[in-house]
Amino acid sequence: MEISKIVELLNGQLVVHGSNKTVEIETVCSTDLMSDVLRFATKGTLLVTALNQAQVIRTAEIADIPAVIMVMGKAIEKELTELAEKKDITLISTNLPTFTTCGILYAEGLIGCLEGQ
């Protein structure tokens, strides 16, 4: 699924668009614990989180995660946006909560990153 489609489905806002415009998302990891991302998320997965800390971008970079969705309309500080731009991580914001976000993406065919292995 293309990033633009995900933004549309979640009625979201594309805060930072990474340079890889053709990135295709197939799997999703949803957690607010960064060690769980490092432990369970697979390369190329989409991260859904309510944690609005710059650490999320650092973790995405280390774990080869191309795109992050911040749910519940959490405020996104400039520091976080700048780091996402620098690290070339796509950042999407949505007002929807985690459950609804994941439900919509699942209904549209995306699967959990562990199922995708």
Add this chain to the structure above:
Amino acid sequence: MNVTDIIEGCYQLMEGDFTNAGVASSELKSILTKLGVPLDIVRRTAIAAFEAEMNVIIHGVAGTMHYAISETEVRITFTDMGPGIENIELAMKEGYSTAPDWVREMGWGAGMGLPNIKKNTDEMKIDSAVGEGTTLEITIKLRKDAPC
């Protein structure tokens, strides 16, 4: 990949410095990628280094991360002046954590750090003394046929 000499580097780490947390591991990841190390090995190394870096930033008071890349392996040593680990066996258990609440609020402290490091490395040695500090040495082989 062609490393004839050992490539070394060192970073200082400070407890509570979340602004720079991950910078050292990110730079190491970039160096390994540029050297042409297979990407799955780069990812494993970066994850292990990042977890260990976070451990020093969460618990370690002050410390260093030193890496040495040879033709066959990358060895990373983390040394800190932190409180030390009372029970290493317990600390290796998934879910066991002594991290304070403010650390958990930042998305860390889930008790997965050391198990994650072990999972992603070929060798892992911890030497810790309560009240003195901890030294963690991890090794990742850069070739599948490399000797231990």
